[in-house]
Amino acid sequence: MYTGPLQGLVDELGRLPGIGPKSAQRIAFHILKVPEDAVRLADAIVAVKERITMCPRCFNVAEGDLCSICADPRRDATVVCVVEDPRDIVAVEKTQEFRGRYHVLQGALNPIEGVGPDQLRVKELLGRIEGEEVAEVILCTNPNLEGEATAMYLARLLKPLGVTVTRIASGLPVGGDLEYADELTLGRALEGRREVDA
Numbered sequence: 001m002y003t004g005p006l007q008g009l010v011d012e013l014g015r016l017p018g019i020g021p022k023s024a025q026r027i028a029f030h031i032l033k034v035p036e037d038a039v040r041l042a043d044a045i046v047a048v049k050e051r052i053t054m055c056p057r058c059f060n061v062a063e064g065d066l067c068s069i070c071a072d073p074r075r076d077a078t079v080v081c082v083v084e085d086p087r088d089i090v091a092v093e094k095t096q097e098f099r100g101r102y103h104v105l106q107g108a109l110n111p112i113e114g115v116g117p118d119q120l121r122v123k124e125l126l127g128r129i130e131g132e133e134v135a136e137v138i139l140c141t142n143p144n145l146e147g148e149a150t151a152m153y154l155a156r157l158l159k160p161l162g163v164t165v166t167r168i169a170s171g172l173p174v175g176g177d178l179e180y181a182d183e184l185t186l187g188r189a190l191e192g193r194r195e196v197d198a
């Protein structure tokens, strides 16, 4: 539709999540108009791809080796909060109710889309229980079908290992994503967590 590089940019933008063809064209023409913004954007994309890695312990985003939370000696290593996505860590951190460490599953069980335990960081979580003197695991997956199924699955695996397994309290908007919950609600859900019977 457009000439060479412009069409290339529209195509690339259109591949991004949540950006339809109309938005892709609008952003592409905006970038065309304001050159200095474009350089900043391009630099930011390159910097993220070059410098941001994955924490080898918890699979949060990191710059360098361990992520900033794993590298912080003031964090309580005996409590691990299990989340689906690094964005959920930001949501929990905002509540200021949690001083432990995290474990990012990188998704939730979803048989229809072919996501089983092997596609998630489940093995790594089990490995941490023995290696890090973890006493409590808080299952902080999303309050939707996949998140609940994942929490129940993990509870069954974790309980025989002798750790306390808790689930964040209900009260979060059902079917929603953790990252959209407000700090107060999520903070209360964490505080009101209950031991899971599995």
Ligand SMILES: [Zn+2]
Pocket (backbone or CB within 6 Å): 055, 056, 057, 058, 059, 060, 066, 067, 068, 069, 070, 071
């Ligand atoms: Zn980490």
